[in-house]
Amino acid sequence: MTSLPKVLESQFKKEVRAIPGQTNVPIAAAVTAYSRMIINQFKLDAINAGLNIYYSDTDSLVVDGPLPEVLCDPAKLGKLKLEYSVKEGIFVAPKISYLESDKGEVFKCKGYSGKLNKDQYLSLLKGQRLDLTVTRWSRDLKEVPSLLVFLLKCVFISSTVWFDNI
Numbered sequence: 001m002t003s004l005p006k007v008l009e010s011q012f013k014k015e016v017r018a019i020p021g022q023t024n025v026p027i028a029a030a031v032t033a034y035s036r037m038i039i040n041q042f043k044l045d046a047i048n049a050g051l052n053i054y055y056s057d058t059d060s061l062v063v064d065g066p067l068p069e070v071l072c073d074p075a076k077l078g079k080l081k082l083e084y085s086v087k088e089g090i091f092v093a094p095k096i097s098y099l100e101s102d103k104g105e106v107f108k109c110k111g112y113s114g115k116l117n118k119d120q121y122l123s124l125l126k127g128q129r130l131d132l133t134v135t136r137w138s139r140d141l142k143e144v145p146s147l148l149v150f151l152l153k154c155v156f157i158s159s160t161v162w163f164d165n166i
Contacts, residue, residue: 032058042080045071055091062089062099090121097121 035058043053046063055062060083067080074081084101091097095110098121107115112132120130 035059038078042067042071054089055097057094062086062091090118090125092121092124096124 039056039058039061042061043056046053046061046067049065049068051063051065051067053061053063061067061080071080072082073079084099084103084106086099086101088100089097090099095108097106097108098116098118099106100118105118109116112134114132114134116124116130124130
C-alpha cells in the first residue's frame with residue numbers, strides 16, 4: 001500500500017503531459033499583475049476624489065459615489081464603465097458577494113454555480129458554515145486505472161463544498 005502515492009503521482013504526470021501546450025503561466029501572471037497595477041491606480045484616483053472603496057478585483061471597483069468622468073468611458077478600452085448602481089452590497093470575501101442593484105440582484109460565489117440567497121451571504125459574513133453540494137463534469141477517464149477514476153469521481157463529480165469561517 002505504500003506504493004499507492006507513487007502510482008497516483010506517475011499517472012498524474014502522464015495526464016498532465018497529455019494536456020496540449022495551450023497555456024502559458026508567465027503570460028497569465030503578467031496580465032494579472034498588470035491588471036492589478038491598473039486597478040490600483042483607479043483606487044488611488046477614487047480615494048483622491050474622496051470616495052470610499054468597498055470592494056475591488058482585477059476588473060472591478062465598488063465605491064460609494066460617482067467616479068471622476070475622466071476615468072469612465074464605456075466605449076473606450078482601458079476606462080471604467082458603470083455596470084450597476086448598488087443599493088446594498090454584502091462582500092464576504094474575494095469573489096464572494098451579493099449586490100442589490102438598479103438592475104436586480106447580482107450573486108457571485110466562486111466555486112459554486114448555484115445561487116445563494118441574501119440570508120446565506122449574511123450567514124457567511126457572520127462566520128457561519130454553509131454546506132453546499134456541487135456537481136461537476138469531468139472528461140472521460142477510461143484510460144486511467146480504476147482506483148484513480150474512483151478517487152477523481154469522489155473529488156470532482158459529487159463533492160460537497162463548504163465555506164467555513166471565510
